[in-house]
Amino acid sequence: MDLLGRWKAELKEAIEQALSRAEAAGRIRLDGERSFEVEVPREKAHGDFSTNAALALARAAKTKPRDLAQVLVEELDLGSLGVERVEVAGPGFINFYLHRGWLHQVIPLILANPDRYGESRTEHPERILIEYVSANPTGPMNVVNARAAVVGDVLARCLAAVGHQVATEYYVNDAGRQVDLFAATVEARCRELKGEPFELPEDGYQGEDVREIARELLADYPDLLEWEPEARRAFLRREAPDRVVAQQKADLERYRVRFDRWFRERDLHEAGKVDAVVQRYQERGMSYEEDGAVWLATSRFGDEKDRVLIKSDGIPTYFLADIAYHQDKFERGFDRLIDIWGPDHHGHIVRTKAALEALGYPADRLEVLLLQLVTLTRGGEPVRMSKRAGEYVTLEDLLDEVGVDAARFTFLTRSLDAHLDFDLELAVRQSDENPVYYVQYAHARICSVFRQAFGEGADPAQHLPDPEQTDLTVLASDEEDDLLRHLVAFPSEVRLAAERREPHRLAFYAMELARRFHTFYAHHRILGEAPQVEAARLLLARATQLTLRRVLGMMGVTAPERM
């Protein structure tokens, strides 16, 4: 249950009733506009909740905001709600002050069901497929992939937490020209390793990882180079990308990112789904032949020009396979598709949506979230990330250098559409002061208090006082109040993160929660106080610990018991 949401809804209802009563009594007349908000004011001095109703409706009521606010206050019936005081303030806000103790209810609420605190049930649950990373199977993942992996992973958890049915997927581009090129490069490296004359294909892959794959292949198939060339090439086109994908999967596993499904492009081709899309376009009169190629009339749906589906040499484009993939997603029954793409793909959004519209799907069922660049530096010097040049920092390098927790947390401290500067040397050198440790430390500190109170290895749940038998209103200091208010806000923060596709909100929530706990901890003792104070503070610490654990868990970051 969500205390904030419940209060907002109840207050809003009461205000609407006051409006109706005022109208019935002839005190005001409203034309049209009736929408207003109930919010938690930024300043505690402005009450527990406030509404801009009088400001928003003054025009429609043809009165001054403060006059309307006064009428509303007089007509309000808050009898059963437990509102202690109402005031008109500033330009016409109505501020509500609740009875003491409303905040403290959050403690038993959290303790009763800690693993589900923050969850809610959206009014419009959807079946959502979220696709992300989807790096090429021709090399290791880079830092933008690393960013996408965390963003997608955490967004998926946020969406699930508010009641959507969520599946995650990684699309493997294991067909087409780049795979041919990759296979040819691997073959050349095999020759090199055998000391045979070799020639790297033009535009071939330069990375050291290709040599590594060649080494592994030769170890498993020592006679590979003696195979019949066609058979060898066919084998490499399959085997080489498969090995890269296996490595990607292992790297992501280490990164705590798991996908419900790894979807292979070549399966689409083999199942005939690519051809089927072409046929469907023909049937719908959306495609045409010109210059020996098959074109899709995406320009009818807002694209700047039509796009090629099948090139004049008969080879299907990546675009076509991509459409077939998205159609397949819809056919599997998903209401909404969320794709997370890198900054270099923004030009593809319009044509992809157009292609889906041409198939008869509403364009807004596909949502593309564009990530912005990650700029890597090391000691202030830019680190180049060109795959062609063969020098780039991989996900694996990143995890080796800064660790999983710090990497995940850092990527979650930026909104999707912000460029991200990531200085590796700084992240290592200052690891002690990384925000992730600040948050984890708050958790470890609480664990330590419980060890002190209940003994090493004891389960706090077995020893804590019963929240129903404890007077929690002794938690009345500013620091305790601030902490409680932030605990109460967790469910709405998760909801915002999900609805607005802004997983970074979790990181900022976690930092703020840790900050408020540290402040509380520095100003007050928990153990050794008067028994009723100690009991209440132990419960407050417990609620904080559980919420920290919960938010860190949603971020895929560990919550250590000691540091």
Next chain:
RNA sequence: GGCCCCGUAGCUCAGUGGAUAGAGCGCCGACCUCCUAAGUCGGGCGCGCAGGUUCGAUUCCUGCCGGGGCCA
């Protein structure tokens, strides 16, 4: 030339149609006889510029300037 993102404190970045705009880092100073100092407390006249919408704009719209990116 078209399109996308960004412009908030020294740096990296959050944030909101509302009442006194924040954090981390860096810098200066103070605090461990007291549950972990990976901590706390104090030190900050910053929303690129100009119009517009609005009772109210840092937030929304337009133009300009600056940075980054994609495409032709």
